[in-house]
Amino acid sequence: MLAIHNIGELVVVPPGPIGGRSMRDLTRIALAAMLLDGERIAWFGPEPQLDAPTGGESIDACGGCVIPGLIDCHTHTVFAGTREAEFVQRIEGKSYAQIAEAGGGIRVTVDAVRSATCDRLVELALPRLQRMLHNGVTTVEIKSGYGLTVEDELKMLEAVRRLKELQPVELVATYLAAHTTPREFEGRPDDYLDMVLNESLLARIRDEKLAEFCDVFCERTAFDIEQSRRVLTTAKRFGLTPRLHADQITQMSATLLAGEVGAISADHLETIDDAGIAALKAAGCVAVLLPGCSFFLSVKQAPARRLLEADLPVAVATDFNPGSAMVESLPLVMHIACTQMRLTPAEALVAATANAAAAVNRHDRLGAIKVGMQADLAILDVPNHDQWMYEPGRNCVRTVLKRGRVVASND
């Protein structure tokens, strides 16, 4: 048994998915304690009620707040190369087309990933995951989608598999070959999909457990509804759970498709309308918002409050990627959700824990403070979680536990 005592505020996040209207109703126990039995939460409550076995290990939370470990449920953390030139061009007012003409855009990253070995991709991702962990993040979803050949997509998924063994952050792999059509298939997206939806390839991804989810960028400039349907239904037959990039730039009823294919999440939603919200509600999937992306690109945020009022389970993730969101800090993105989308700190916390766990199908085990749940925890350097969200730009995480063991400390 490991005891955590002297907790200033224990935020009792219940298991997800949690509908938007209930997301701010969190029980907070002041002066709390916890007992961990191996990987699991065995007990929690007010400290005076703690009946700790003598001689056990213990951690002094020093009056800090304790929350579930954060879950970043939408990222592109495996990549090579950086695109700061494009960042500057965008500030200077260059359009997407001008940037692409000047050699920018996603294809820069595709070229860099294709040129990199799997070892190099692993080497580049390791310090990113290490920094995420030090920000309190204990689970990260990572998508392929910068290889865009059979070999390079498999290389990205293989990099994620190796990363699982090299560091403590739990990784969730998503197959996103349908990210964009590569230049060698320009004008022939269906031929490209023939290649990346090849049955023996999908069987291999399933059999080698290289991915749990399949994603598609459903967008005017990427794949249309019909193509997206094909991607998700084909992959589903091979055991990959559907999820999709929906309504980011163009509103094209992708949320209807989400319901139709049984997607676990619909992500982005910057341009979602009332019909889309109704479709999402009917679909029963998690609405994953990416406020760091809109912030980074200086474009409109998704209508978060309308989604919450519709009682949808809302999650928040970084979308960490080198083109549209070079933001690896989930706490910073949660702060952006607070000030730019008007989520309360409680809503932002549920969005990055319980509901993010639901978006990666781990809500039976992760993202909540409940007896029997996995002891993935962050101990903060501030006495309450409101104060954490109120201080962007400062890492308020002191200690991080994964499966009941201390895996990072910022002392």
Next chain:
Amino acid sequence: MLAIHNIGELVVVPPGPIGGRSMRDLTRIALAAMLLDGERIAWFGPEPQLDAPTGGESIDACGGCVIPGLIDCHTHTVFAGTREAEFVQRIEGKSYAQIAEAGGGIRVTVDAVRSATCDRLVELALPRLQRMLHNGVTTVEIKSGYGLTVEDELKMLEAVRRLKELQPVELVATYLAAHTTPREFEGRPDDYLDMVLNESLLARIRDEKLAEFCDVFCERTAFDIEQSRRVLTTAKRFGLTPRLHADQITQMSATLLAGEVGAISADHLETIDDAGIAALKAAGCVAVLLPGCSFFLSVKQAPARRLLEADLPVAVATDFNPGSAMVESLPLVMHIACTQMRLTPAEALVAATANAAAAVNRHDRLGAIKVGMQADLAILDVPNHDQWMYEPGRNCVRTVLKRGRVVASND
């Protein structure tokens, strides 16, 4: 002599003030080296031209970018208490008046500061300054203004004086008794000003070198133009250089006053209009923008690009304070300036170095890479400064030098 070699990019920021139209024209030397002679820059140039004395000390920049140490020219870093409850209320849609009625607002901080000893104020500010230093900040301006009695304002300035001796960040003190009228003088702002502009008090501040600048919050809810004029001209007679909070919420021609009293800077400027820009240009003072404040409050940003086009020397600072900008990271605020105000990374860098130095009257010594200037430097973990601005939420600073000595390292 201390050599810094293997610099991926040396950003040659010239001494300030630099007019807006020239702020993005920075010389960058690839594969550079520097020589420091004690506290000063003795030489810099392409590494192959380095003629380092044998046996001297050296620092390997590991291909990282080198920039002048950052200067945060507008902060309220000395304070007690936090106001996260108010942060949450604001997100929930409460108005300023409702928050004040619920016991929030600046008076919460005033009460906390009045209750704190000078020792306690020092103890609270030390870790903040330490974290700022680790973000590459080597000089910080700090205002009084939460005491609002003679004794408590002196206590705040005394705290700044003690902090100068306890840590390496260079501090610049500003007397801001005219921050707001305290409740015991409600309805009698002129009586309050009689007290804090008392001649023997101002003489003491001058003689004991407790402050270099005098600031006033010129705003409908604080002090009007006539009162602000009185504050700044009176203080100026005692050697305190004027600066002012202008055009934050209400456009009331404070920039005209800036010119009239010879202010070194006019700060905030969220509501500045064309006449104000012309007045500021005529006044010859630095325009200090505080994008972290508008971001934190979710309100409109100052029209930065119009100020730059008018060729005004623009600075950027955090406004770090517990009410309207709990943001201590100047690099994060510079990123916000890039994405939310459309400053290029080069403009943001000049704004937080050369022009910030001009705003605190240290441009003869600080904020630039030039032979003879003080060796306040930050060595980054990224090869160019564009990449630094492109990665918010990650501390890219590796090593910080103040007066030619290493004072912080993030290895």
